[in-house]
Amino acid sequence: MGTRTTNTESIINARHRIEKCLGEAGVASPTAEADLLLESVLKLDRVSLLLCPTRVLSQGEQAKLTKWLARRMKREPLQHILGWAPFFGLELEVTSDTLVPRPETEQLVELSLRRLSDSTRPVVLDVGTGSGAIALAIKLERPDATVVATDISPKALRLARRNANKLGLQINVIAADLLTHPKVTKWAKKARLVVSNPPYLPDGDRELVPPEVKADPDLAVFGGLDGLDVVRRLEHQAQSLLKPGAELLLELDPRNLTVVRDFAKSWEYSQSYEDLAERKRFLLLTR
Numbered sequence: 001m002g003t004r005t006t007n008t009e010s011i012i013n014a015r016h017r018i019e020k021c022l023g024e025a026g027v028a029s030p031t032a033e034a035d036l037l038l039e040s041v042l043k044l045d046r047v048s049l050l051l052c053p054t055r056v057l058s059q060g061e062q063a064k065l066t067k068w069l070a071r072r073m074k075r076e077p078l079q080h081i082l083g084w085a086p087f088f089g090l091e092l093e094v095t096s097d098t099l100v101p102r103p104e105t106e107q108l109v110e111l112s113l114r115r116l117s118d119s120t121r122p123v124v125l126d127v128g129t130g131s132g133a134i135a136l137a138i139k140l141e142r143p144d145a146t147v148v149a150t151d152i153s154p155k156a157l158r159l160a161r162r163n164a165n166k167l168g169l170q171i172n173v174i175a176a177d178l179l180t181h182p183k184v185t186k187w188a189k190k191a192r193l194v195v196s197n198p199p200y201l202p203d204g205d206r207e208l209v210p211p212e213v214k215a216d217p218d219l220a221v222f223g224g225l226d227g228l229d230v231v232r233r234l235e236h237q238a239q240s241l242l243k244p245g246a247e248l249l250l251e252l253d254p255r256n257l258t259v260v261r262d263f264a265k266s267w268e269y270s271q272s273y274e275d276l277a278e279r280k281r282f283l284l285l286t287r
Contacts, residue, residue, distance in 0.1 A: 009062060012053035014038060018069055025073040033078055040082050041065045075211035088137035092163050097155035098130035099220040100212075104275050105197050108251045109137045111273060111282055112195050115247055116142060122192035125150065127178055127234060130220060132160030132171065134195055139169045148187045150176040153219065178230070179237040188241040196234060197251040202227040227253055228260065235264050235285070242287040244268070254279035 015034050022030035041064050068081050079085040085094045087101040088109050116122050121144045126135035129149035139147045149171050151157050161173050176184045200223050223229045238248040257280045261270050269286035
């Protein structure tokens with residue numbers, strides 16, 4: 001499963017080699033990732049990559065590609081290698097300090113926008129913002145919204161601010177443990193929506209998750225014995241702070257959604273939503 005190459009390798013040969021190596025390493029989407037690695041190393045878009053299959057890689061390009069491929073074969077997340085991740089039409093800087101934004105969380109943004117469709121200039125809180133993905137996607141689609149992004153991690157907050165600045169999107173980034181900071185409490189009382197993708201995997205899943213998930217910070221992934229330590233606290237705080245008609249929207253482990261719905265019975269209304277794999281992953285709670 002080596003990564004050695006000749007000094008003159010064409011794009012098409014490199015693509016086949018990378019695809020084979022990644023497949024043997026257990027990467028789930030070797031073809032798509034081979035294209036992304038080549039596009040990033042060669043600074044080409046997908047169309048250009050496909051239109052010049054016989055172009056020979058330079059020595060520098062070959063060396064960089066070999067280095068990146070070796071890292072990916074060790075199952076380092078592709079997003080960490082590239083330094084960015086796509087999310088809801090945005091290109092976000094990502095580091096090992098935050099959760100890598102995932103496609104299923106784009107559905108959380110879609111649900112959020114749907115809930116905000118009848119509101120003018122809504123206040124939205126993204127709790128546990130990480131890279132700022134959810135907050136920035138909502139602000140992109142709803143420039144009239146006041147978006148507040150919170151996190152307990154100083155490194156995550158710095159990254160969220162960098163992403164906001166690079167994208168030219170104005171959000172309020174606040175260091176806070178859920179909704180307990182006085183400034184966040186004030187915003188929560190005005191909010192139309194609180195949205196969160198909290199840490200929700202049980203601690204016992206640590207040895208079961210793929211290597212890519214193990215590369216995410218534990219603080220962003222694991223939520224205690226049953227995975228619900230943070231969820232319980234957030235639900236309790238939101239229930240006491242949100243005004244009537246305001247909503248809490250959560251992304252959850254499908255194994256636990258029913259449990260959360262049961263202990264959140266004091267809310268006026270609840271609704272679950274399925275992800276693309278038809279698993280109940282999202283829970284809406286209305287005050």
